[in-house]
Amino acid sequence: MLFYDCSTAPNPRRARMFIAEKGLQIETRDISIAKGEQFSEAFKAVNPNATLPVLVTDEGTVLGENLGIAAYLEARFPEPPLMGRTxxxxxxxxxxxxxxxxxxxxxxxxxxxxxxxxxxxxxxxxxxxxxxxxxxxxxxxxxxxxxxxxxxxxxxxxxxxxxxxxxxxxxxxxxxxxxxxxxxxxxxxxxxxxxxxxxxxxxxxxxxx
Ligand SMILES: N[C@@H](CCC(=O)N[C@@H](CS)C(=O)NCC(=O)O)C(=O)O
CATH class of the missing domain: 1.20.1050.10 (Glutathione S-transferase Yfyf (Class Pi); Chain A, domain 2)
Structure with a gap:
């Protein structure tokens, strides 16, 4: 998996916290929104929407929304549950x-x-x-x-x-x-x-x- 993060922005922090609560260590690349790196051709090739966070799964699926990232990680790593049991x-x-x-x-x-x-x-x-x-x-x-x-x-x-x-x-x-x-x-x-x-x-x- 590959996680695209931005250390200064709130939405990437949500995904970062979720990953940490799952006890996972995922290879991470920091994209600086302050420097406009979300608009680079290299990043837009990954996420044409030019937003962070993004998680690229081992299957190559690009998840560019917190809810998609959380749902994927919860399904793949159910413990500890962060999205309810029942x-x-x-x-x-x-x-x-x-x-x-x-x-x-x-x-x-x-x-x-x-x-x-x-x-x-x-x-x-x-x-x-x-x-x-x-x-x-x-x-x-x-x-x-x-x-x-x-x-x-x-x-x-x-x-x-x-x-x-x-x-x-x-x-x-x-x-x-x-x-x-x-x-x-x-x-x-x-x-x-x-x-x-x-x-x-x-x-x-x-x-x-
Ligand atoms: N709905 C998205 C929101 C993503 C989002 O808005 N991210 C902001 C950072 S907090 C962003 O990428 N901003 C880029 C910009 O302002 O150009 C999610 O939940 O992941």
Whole structure:
């Protein structure tokens, strides 16, 4: 297998944490988004969508989405399970992963990519350029607040997002919560359930990567 990573970006970090939680060591190439290496002909020959992470399997299949990478690794290396054991658990993990991507990852990216000068004309990842829309950043900022509320409500009733066990959904949420620092947002001080959850995950070896 070959893993294409980017040490500074949140989505590759999700895959990196998943790989580490599985106890796997996979040959890795770092692609610098800051230097625009995702647009090199060599990398676009691997992933024409010009995004990271990418996992190329031993069979030569190119997996260019976190969910595809996680599903592949979970099927090939089932222990420890990170996507649920029972049908109900599996459903809950994907449900919470999706909620976190849509309600957390999207608004955080909307704020960053529609305000920061580094993303002028790069408001969306991918091979095409898109102009920034300042209104999207404003809407995103409001939605980030709702995301922190949503996390607190869920984590006040459940130790981890999908239930009693640490899963893919927690990796996704942990990475996006950490990444929110780039838009100067942190877990609100009074959100004690989220702070406890974040502290618990923060000491895992995979969270140091
Ligand atoms: N849906 C993809 C998202 C991949 C993505 O957006 N990656 C960003 C890095 S966090 C990227 O490749 N950005 C390249 C760019 O901004 O040009 C996944 O879950 O893997």
């Amino acid at each position: 049908p109900d658990e599996k459903g809950l993990v994907l449900m919470w992963n999706s909620i976190v991507e849509q309600q957390g990852g999207v608004p955080i990216a909307e704020v960053l990519r529609n305000t920061h000068p580094a993303f002028a004309d790069r408001a969306l990842p991918g091979p095409e350029n898109h102009a920034q829309i300042p209104e999207l950043a404003q809407r995103g900022a409001t939605r980030v607040g709702h995301f922190f509320d949503l996390l607190e409500t869920r984590l006040a009733e459940s130790p981890y997002l999908a239930g009693p066990e640490f899963t893919l959904a927690d990796i996704t949420a942990f990475v996006f919560v950490d990444f929110a620092r780039v838009i100067k947002r942190r877990i609100p001080e009074g959100n004690s359930a989220t702070l406890t959850w974040h502290e618990k995950i923060g000491v895992r070896p995979s969270a140091q990567l």
